[in-house]
Amino acid sequence: MTWLRHLFLPAASSVKAEDVDDLFMFIMWLNILFMILITGLIVLFVARYRRKSAAQKTAHIEHNTALELSWSILPLILSMVVFFWGFNSYMQATVAPDGAMEIQVTAKKWIWTFGYPDGSVGVGKLWVPVNKPIRMIMHSEDVLHAFYVPAFRVKADVLPNRYTEVWFQATEVGDYVIPCAEYCGKGHSQMRAYVKVVSQKDYENFLEKGDPDEIGKPPAELGAILYTNFGCSTCHSIDGTRGQGPSWKGIYGAQHKMTDGKLFTVDENYIRTSILQPQQMVVEGFQGIMPSYQGQVRERHLTALIAYIKSLK
């Protein structure tokens, strides 16, 4: 019966997912059942008790105790089942088990940043070990966002000036998408990150040596990966079209005018400052909305992004 349980639902890969799906399916089938029952009775009554002639009268009925009790008590029982099932499931989903690994999540337009227990930080990609409870402690640096992992059936608002949390325990190794689930401005639909669920060994390897997808790649190739992982692609195109930010096509070596009238040549230092302190130099014709990546990118990331921008002739 698992096909029935997962009907219309995305793959379920966390310990909570089964329970959420079961309750969802229970409510859905209950609704379908009552929809058929009620519309069926309406059609039946319309056909059967339609007034056929002016003289025809229906019997005058005061009430029917058995019928009235059953249509009150039965729905009460059903809604209480849904309430207690949902309440219990909600409590379990809200309170992380003791000893869960903690991850600090920062949302800002339009990137997700993850802080690990050892102090390292990652953008756009969250590495977690499989079969371990993980508690996410989240806040926003600007507007409302929402952390949502459909495959884990977890979702919570991420607010400025306050922490919210969710926890999950992934049951299968794989990549799972985190789409932002609260409209947060122009780049909202592209505000995505990934949870990368790996074995304990691969996770330790990652903490020790860094992301294996990033190691041993020529800088420009790594830069191309970071372009999407770090969310630069949300605002910068590489084909010359203007987005929220200027396109990167052919900018290396060009002279760019800033809003304060100063001229800069786009070179290594200019790009570096643009990434770390974007507010220092705001390109004319654009708004200073670029988030700072200070403390979130490593030296080799900067080198790679610079090499990539250089390569876009």
Ligand code: HEC
């Ligand atoms: C939220 C949108 C946004 C994101 C995400 C973003 N940028 Fe920007 N970026 C801008 C805007 C807007 C400008 C122009 C205003 C300014 O200079 O601050 C800009 C300017 C730049 C410039 C200068 C471009 C020029 O033509 O002079 C560089 C280089 C740059 N960004 C690199 C990056 C890199 C690398 C990333 C990803 C690690 C990134 N940006 C992510 C919005 C963004």
Ligand SMILES: [Cu+2]
């Ligand atoms: Cu968002």
